[in-house]
Each structure stands twice: as C-alpha cells, then as structure tokens.
Amino acid sequence: MSGHVHRDDYGARLGMWLFLVTEMVLFGGLFIAYSYMRYRYPAEFHHGGSELNVTLGVTNTIVLLTSSLTVVLAIVAVQRAERKRALAFLSTTLALGLIFLVIKSFEWGAKFHHGLYPNSPHLATLPPGEQVFFGLYFTMTGLHGVHVIVGLGVLSVMLWWVATGRVRQDRYIHLENSGLYWHLVDVIWIFLLPLFYLAA
Amino acid sequence: MSVSIEHPAEAHTEHPGYAIFIKVWLVLLVLTGCLVGMSHVSQTYAVWGLLTLTPLKAGLVFYFFMHLKYEGPLFKVVVLVTLGTLLIFFALLFSDVAFH
C-alpha cells in the first residue's frame, strides 16, 4: 500500500536461506533425537533397519538427486531464455517428485501390511528400541514427505510462472528460491537414507 | 563517506552452464553407490560411510546446486553458523547421554 516497491534479489535469497536455516534446525532436532535413541538402542536400530527395503530407499535417493539436478538446470535454462527447455526440466522434476511419493507410499503400505506402524498390536510385541526406531522412521520420513508435497506445490506454481513469463531471464528469483527449498528437501533425504535404510 | 550498503545488483554476472551441474550429479550418484556398497561390507564401514560420504554429498548439493559457490561470504557464514549450532547442541546433549 505504501508504494515503495523496491527489488532486492539478494535480500530475497538471504531471506530464503534464513528460512532454510529454520528447516535445517527443525530436522536437526529430529536427527538429534535419532542419535540419542540410536546410542541407547544400537542393536534394535540395527535390526529395525534390516526390515526396511534398501532397494526402494536407494531408488528414491536417485529419483530425488535427479529431480534436484533438473531444477538447477531449469534455472540455467531460464537464465539463457530457453523457456521450452526450462519447462521440460521443471516438468521432469515434478514427475520425479511424484514418483518419489508413489514409491514412498508403496513402502509405507508394505510396512502397514506387516503390522509395522505406531500403536500397532504387532509393534507392541517388539522390543522397546525397535518401537522407537519405527516411531522415528514414520515421523522423519513422514515429515520429509510433507515437505516433498509442499515443494511440488511450489514448483507447480513455478512451472506456471515460467510458462506465463512471470519468471523470465531478468527476473527468476522466485524460481531460484523454490529451487533452494527443493534442494534442501533433497539434502534431508541424503541423510535419511543411511540413517534408516543402511542402518542394518 | 564510504557507503556501506551492498548494491542489490546480482553478485554473479557470469552464470554457470549445464555441464557443471551434470558432472556434480554424476559424482553424487557414484557417492551414493559407494555408500550402499560400504554399508554391505560391515557395520563399521556403514557408520564411516554415514559420517563421511553423507556430509560430502550434502556439501556438494549445497555448494553447487544451491549456488553457495557463487554467493558472497554471508551465505556461507549463515550455513556454517547453523551447522555449528546443531553440532554444539549435539555435543552438549551427548555430554549427558554418553557419560551416564
């Protein structure tokens, strides 16, 4: 309302990075909780990890890494005013993000099928350490999944904006910041893979 | 009088191209392979893989994909302060857990 719209891309990126700081600390709290519990129950975590599907975990890692690559390539394309390429890259990212979620849901579904979910009768029969392992597994991958969904929403908007020219060669800060968010989601998964799937 | 505020103009005038990011992606895939491989050797290797390769992978994403390489010192300091803080939280918590 006060009409002093001034543009500060550097400031916008700084703001985004500071937001990512809060995200890092948010997951950092969970990683701290994880290490606290793993220190306490090393054998149970080892055993719990062996119940997870390494193939799916690694596949999802590759999917997310690739989706990260296509986002950063989309930025390069926008910088070079290659709109069609940018749209192709961003669409690939969205598709990969969806694939990630589909794989994830199969994985969770299998766990539920085996009675491995919080408060399940089967889980209650397992040793306490394993109950905590699965509690953390569902919490951390679940919260990560929520971030993937949010990221997909944001990137869909970016796809729209690139298509309509709102994001373009001389103005792509929104895409850059959305990309930053998506990369952070990727980084968190980079940590989740060895903590859960490769713990065995 | 020297004016202290940085000008909002872009810090990096020369944008990186496609090739560098594709190379980084290939390295990331190789590192993931190594990580999985190490975890199959033994528990000790798995833990070492976790402690070395994972931060390396995350670092590559931060440095290249997230453009930290092309940003000024402020952004690097922000990230380091965050990681440092988490590390200290972690260490102080373990001053309790590890000495029980």
Next chain:
Amino acid sequence: MTTHASTAQPSYLVDTGTRKGLLAWLTTTDHKRIALLYLYAMSMFFLIAMGIGFVMRLVQLTSFQKLITAQTYNALFTVHGVIMIFLFVIPGLSAVFGNFFLPILIGAKDVSFPRLNLASWYFFMAGAILAVLSLFTGGGAPDTGWSFYAPFSLKTGTNVSLAVFAAFVLGFSSMLTGINFITTIHRMRAPGMQWFRMPLFCWAVYSTAWIQILATPIVAITLVLVILERFFGIGVFDPAKGGDPLLYQHLFWIYSHPAVYIMILPAMGAITEIIPTFAKRTIFGYKAIAFSSMAIAGVGSLVWAHHMFTSGMSGMALMLFSLLTMVVAVPSAVKVFNWVGTLYKGSIDFQPPLLFALTFIFLFCIGGLTGVMQGALAVNVHIHDTYFIVGHFHYVMFGGTGMAFFAALLYWFPKMWGKMYSKKAIYASWFPIFIGFNMLYFGMLILGLMGMPRRYYVHLPQFHTMHVVATVGSWFLVLGLLMFFGTLLYAILKGEKAEDNPWGGVTLEWTIPSPPPLENFETIPIVTHGPYEFGAQEGKS
C-alpha cells in the same frame, strides 16, 4: 538532518489508501501499524494473564478455595504461563518496538518483507486464538504447566494437543519475524549506517532474531512430536514404548532457555537507548554492549540443561552446564556496568522512562543474581521446583523484560502516537508497582528458600504468613499496572500533542515528526556519525 519543518506526507495513523478504518489496519503492510496491532493484542493478553495471576494469588489465601478447585488451579497456572510467555514476553519488545523502530533507527522506509511481516502477525493471532480455544474444547484447559513435560503431557485427558499446536504456530510467527529482521538489518541500512553506527537496540534485535531462527525450530519439532505421540503413539518420549522423557526435557529446553534471551535481549536493547538520552551522554562501551548481545545469544543457547539438574543427568553434563550458566552472567554484567558507566557524570534528566529503566536495572540484577545462585549445583538441588524459581523468573521476566517494556513504551510513546501522557500519573503508578512487585516476588523467593514447592494448590501452615504478604503485594501490583495502562490509554485518546523530540534524543527516530509519516523519511538520511553523539548535535544547533 534535523530539519523537517514541512512534511508533505501524512502521519501513518491517517488512512491514505482506498481502505478505511479497521480494514485498512488489518490489511496494512506498514511496519508501524503492524507494531501497534501487536501491541494492542499483546496488552489484552497481558491483562488477561495478569487477572489469572491475581486469582491464583487469591487461592493461596485458602478462603477462596471454595471457588477454585485444584484442577482449575492447575489450568490457571498453565494458562497464565502459556499466555505470558508465548503471547507477551517472547514477542514482547521485538514484535512491538522492533517492528516500529528497527526500520526507523537504521534509516529505512520499512522492513525487507512487509507482507511477510503482516503474515507473521496473522500467525501470531491464529496461535493466540488456538490457545484460547484449547481452554474450552476437548478435555478442557491443559493442566501440564507451560512446559508440557512428557510423559504427563502425553497422557493427560486435557486439551494439550491444541495448546501445543498453538505454541507451534506462535513459534512460526516468531521465526518469520526473525528472518525479516535479520534481512532488514543486512539490506536496508541507510547510506553511511555502518554496523557500528547502528543504535544498540538494533544489535539487540539482531541477536534476538538469530536465536529466533536457530532455536525456535527445535521446540517446533518437539511440540510436533508431542502431538504425534498423542495421536499416533510414536513412542519417542513414552517410556512404556522405549522412549525417554529426558529427551523431551532436553529438546524443550534447547529452545526454551534461549527463549529467555529472546525475551530479555531486546529489553536490554531498549534500556540501552533510554539511558544515553537521559544522561545526555554517549553510551559507555558501545562495542562491548554490541558484542555482549551476541555473546549472550551464543552462550545463552548452551545452558539449557540447568533446568534439569535434578533429573539425573550425567555428572559430566551437570558440571558443564553449571559452568556455562555462570559464564552467561558475564556478558549480562558487562551491560549493567556499561549502563551505570553511562550514567556516571552524565547530566541526568530524570523522566518517567529513566525511572522505569533504573527499576529494570535494579530488578534485573536481583533476577540475574538469583539465577547465578541456581546455577550452583548444590544450591539448585535445594531450591529446585520451589517458589524460589518462580520468584527468580518473575524478577527476570517481569522485573526485567516487563519493566523494560514499560520503559520503552514510555520512552517511545510520544513518537508512536504523537501524544504525551501525564508524567505525574505515571510517577504515581510507579510506587504501587514497585512496592507490590517486591512484596510479591521477594516473598516468593523467601517462600522458596523455606521449602514451598511451586504449582501446589495448598500449603502448610508455616508458609501462610509469607503467602499473605505476597498476595497483598499482588494487589498493589495490579493497582499500579491498572493506573499505568489507564494513564497511557487516556493519553492516546485525549493526551496533549507531543513534540517531535520531547527527550532530546539524537537517534534517527527523533529527527522525524511525531507521529512519523507513512514512509518514515522524506528523504533517506545519510548517516555520518555514531548513534549517541550528543556533542555533535549541540555543536550543530
């Protein structure tokens, strides 16, 4: 720099856009209006929580226990704590005076992200409304205390889930404000406003903002875990499932101790603005104060487990945290010495803001020193979970942050509304506030040393006399606070017009009209010297 005789822009209080009245306020992105939105909301919450505290003191007269049951009492102290902490002292000076004066003090027209700023206020209000809803829905008002300790918070039938979610939303608001302020200080400083030319309030807000973004997410995730635990039983804090309540305490205090510094740092910053103005002297030790703010933010984040000395932590952790707790007193003391050093040989102009600033220093010193006492392990075992703790943190939070809030309000009041309050009425309100405060909270310190546990509905006969003293003190205190707020409210409505610079201050806010115009500065000032150069000012005029 001091000429502003004719200003083309109307005051920010005048609606200039297409929207008028309440709607114009609720959709504003002007940092000054957002500050007032925070202030009005927070004053309301403060008065409600004050009323609850008043009732809690009445319960300790025992004759009122027919009206208030033990379960209600549990709800009362929980709600009093939640409102005071999450809705008043944490946002406190940062959201009100930070929003209003940070941009002005650095010579900017607004914060970096004005729309995000408004969004933060809506998050704040949403959190506040959820907190209020939690009292009347589900299983009733939470009865866990504001700290929501597991495993009780996981098992109680009261509506902890909603209250915890409210705290989560409030945390989100706090983080967004922090992001905004850091970016603003990095990006929006006027030409020539170098880091060491910023008024020290900005340094305090900057340090606070860093704690807001580095510590708040930890409590956010902890509270999410409590909710998940209550709904899905994930077991991380539940000992029956292998979880550990101590992990909850660690995670909770990793945020909630630094939160104490979120509350006190901007308060110290405001005091640092007030003292030089009324001593007519530059601040003693500018850099020491600036760096001590950063040091408090840093070291203050590393002392959280001193809330857990009796929880059975390892000896190593006990020693470490005790030591770090003592260390954090050092930068706080540096500030106190610098304030006193500034007053020394100043030409002191004794006005209401200075009175409350000095009250702050006095009460904060008692609060700080009793804090050091508790940092000693042996003493802590004796006074843990007694009224001593309650007395101590009220000295710090109310005697510290609260008094500084009042001092800042008195100091900046003429600038914010362009009106002046009755100084006599403020002096008159000070006496009951000061006397009542010390009767109430020093009474609590003594009760604690005698062994009175906190959060108890009933007490043994030997504690009764001191309880009566404290309760009577609370009456004085409430009377004084009502006089104080009444005076200011009257001044907003009917006060006489204030001058642009009633105190003879030299920082940038005193160079613009009262109340400030919409965009603060007609032309962005060019800063050529430090913030408190009274000599330079006199030389010019």
